[in-house]
Amino acid sequence: MNNKKTQKKRTEISVIGCGIAGITTAFHLGKQGYKVNLIDQKVNSEVNNINPNNGSQASLGILMGNIYKRSHGRGFLLRNKSMKLWKEWLSQIDYSQKNFIFKKPLIKLANSEKEYQSMINIIKNKKEYRIELLDKNSLSFWNSIFETKLTGGLISYEDGRLNPITLIEALMDSLDEIGVNKVAKNVSKISRNNKLHDKIWNIRLENNQSIDQDYIVICSALNTKNLLKPLDHELLLEPILGQVIELELKNYARDWIDWPAILSYQSINFIHEKPNHMLIGATIERGIKPNQIDKQKMLTLNNTAPKWMKNAKVTHEWSGIRARPTNEPSPLLKELEHGLLINTGHYRNGILIAPACAEWISSKIKS
Numbered sequence: 001m002n003n004k005k006t007q008k009k010r011t012e013i014s015v016i017g018c019g020i021a022g023i024t025t026a027f028h029l030g031k032q033g034y035k036v037n038l039i040d041q042k043v044n045s046e047v048n049n050i051n052p053n054n055g056s057q058a059s060l061g062i063l064m065g066n067i068y069k070r071s072h073g074r075g076f077l078l079r080n081k082s083m084k085l086w087k088e089w090l091s092q093i094d095y096s097q098k099n100f101i102f103k104k105p106l107i108k109l110a111n112s113e114k115e116y117q118s119m120i121n122i123i124k125n126k127k128e129y130r131i132e133l134l135d136k137n138s139l140s141f142w143n144s145i146f147e148t149k150l151t152g153g154l155i156s157y158e159d160g161r162l163n164p165i166t167l168i169e170a171l172m173d174s175l176d177e178i179g180v181n182k183v184a185k186n187v188s189k190i191s192r193n194n195k196l197h198d199k200i201w202n203i204r205l206e207n208n209q210s211i212d213q214d215y216i217v218i219c220s221a222l223n224t225k226n227l228l229k230p231l232d233h234e235l236l237l238e239p240i241l242g243q244v245i246e247l248e249l250k251n252y253a254r255d256w257i258d259w260p261a262i263l264s265y266q267s268i269n270f271i272h273e274k275p276n277h278m279l280i281g282a283t284i285e286r287g288i289k290p291n292q293i294d295k296q297k298m299l300t301l302n303n304t305a306p307k308w309m310k311n312a313k314v315t316h317e318w319s320g321i322r323a324r325p326t327n328e329p330s331p332l333l334k335e336l337e338h339g340l341l342i343n344t345g346h347y348r349n350g351i352l353i354a355p356a357c358a359e360w361i362s363s364k365i366k367s
Contacts, residue, residue, distance in 0.1 A: 011035065013365070014203055014213045016187050016227070017220035018043045020056035020164070020354045021331075021343050023171050025217055028358035029365070030178040031092070037211065038175065039183040039203070040220075047168045049244070049318050055221065056350055058242055058320025060269055060281045061164035062262055063352050064106060066129040067156045069122055074329065078356045083158070085355035093170045103261035104160035107134070109142055109153040111266065116152040123154065130157040145256075146265065147306040160261040161271065164351060185209070190216055190227055190340075200339040217341045217361055221323040224344050233336050237323040239288045240347040243295065244281035244319070247312035266301055278312070283322065283348050290319050322347040333360050341365075 011034050015026045018040035026038040042053045052058040063086065065079040090102060110116040123131050134142070134153040143150055175182065185205040193202050199212035218224050222237055259272035271279040285294045295317075301309065324347035325332055331353065332345035341364055343357050 011214045011365070012199065012212075013037070013215040013217060014039055014183075014201075014211060015217045015219060016040070016190075016203075017218065017223070017344070019054040019219060019221060019346075020059075020168065020350050021346055021357060022217075022219035023056075023168060023175070024354040025219055025343055025358040025361050026175060026180050027089075027093075027171055027178070028355070028362055029217075030175060030180040032362060034365070036180045037183050037213075038180055039185060039187055039205075041184060041186045041206075043182045044184045047165055047172065049165055050316075052318055052320045055242055055320035055322035055347075056164060056168065058244060058318050059164045059351060060244060060262075060271060060279065061162040061167060061351050062106075062160075062269060062349075063102070063162060064156075064159050064262070064264070064349070065352055066126065066159050067106065067108060067122055067131060067154065069118060071125045078331075078353045079349070081356035081359065082353045085359065086162075089355055093174050102160055102162055105155055105157045105260050106159035106161075106262040106264065107138075107142075107153060107155050107260045109146070109263070109265040110151045111148065113151055119152060119154045131155070132157075145306065145308075146301075146304075148304060155260070162351060167351070183211075187220075187227065189230060191230070213339075215339045215341065215365055217343055219343045221344055222321065224323070224342065228336070231336075231340075233340075235332060235342070235345075236326040236328075237332075237345060238286065238326050240283060240322045240324045241285040241287060241290060242281065242283040242320050242322055243285065243290055243298070244279055244317065245295070245299065245314055246316040247278045247280065247309070248315045249276045249278060249308055250311045250313070251308060266304075268298055268301065277315070288321050290317075322350065331357060333357060335364050 013029055013034050014037040015022050016039050026036050030036045045053050049057055065083040068079050070076045132155055187203055188206050189204040191202050199214055201213045201216050203211040256272055263270040268280055268282045273279055285291050323345050325345045330345045330347055332342050334342040341361055343361055
């Protein structure tokens with residue numbers, strides 16, 4: 001047998017946390033032949049956005065990777081790599097029983113000269129990414145929809161949306177197929193084993209069960225701090241709330257059938273998911289509870305909302321807590337010591353950059 005394959009089968013890895021970062025990390029490592037545990041008390045819970053278990057379930061699943069304003073640096077590389085990996089992964093994930101598709105394109109509107117100039121610069125720097133400025137007819141259409149005078153806009157044909165609920169369901173089914181072990185327990189403590197022990201790390205679960213592992217990957221958002229404190233590692237994370245509101249529209253226009261997968265305007269994302277329903281969402285608030293002031297700003301588009309928004313009925317709203325690093329760039333990808341890895345702090349773009357983050361974890365384990 002190949003020595004590398006033998007080594008992989010001997011390597012045992014526990015991924016703590018079953019948000020999108022934890023699920024995709026377990027998926028990527030499991031595909032490579034490692035023995036993987038995915039540990040989270042809610043790992044077998046129903047996946048939905050009525051009572052979301054984590055910030056990932058309360059997201060919109062936007063893949064806004066190609067229109068990222070930079071064309072170099074860490075953030076660009078993570079997005080660029082992930083957009084390529086998602087194409088590969090979607091052919092490997094079992095979503096045959098799910099109503100699941102990567103919907104495109106994405107349109108972004110500008111209501112200031114500064115924002116429009118930024119769009120022009122993006123297109124100049126990314127000619128190979130299938131991004132174009134909106135033509136006059138398209139701009140006229142969006143002016144009529146939002147009852148305003150827009151400065152301009154762009155369309156990105158390769159950016160779009162993965163429905164987060166069906167994506168997570170499909171990934172969880174795929175974990176079963178590749179043999180990832182789901183452990184529905186809380187982790188009470190992680191500690192180092194003594195040097196004579198075969199495995200470097202010990203995980204203590206809430207029922208006093210103990211697991212010895214070669215590697216631990218922490219993807220547990222705000223709980224990361226509690227797990228690391230006994231090991232004298234400190235990461236500063238603060239809660240950020242992502243909020244989504246579903247609107248029922250009173251007057252449905254047939255020409256809205258051509259609404260893109262994602263429409264981004266004033267830092268708010270609009271998804272015309274059903275004939276007379278609109279989802280609007282943003283990651284805008286600090287804290288753990290929705291703020292009515294921020295909610296009203298979103299519903300009124302900072303007092304510039306068109307009539308169809310003003311007259312719409314709120315039928316459902318949900319939110320999820322994400323973790324944002326307070327003194328470092330997001331996300332946190334770290335090897336704190338041998339066998340102890342961190343993949344967390346995805347307060348924005350968690351679904352977008354998940355594959356590249358999982359691959360980074362894999363590269364550290366391989367090396």
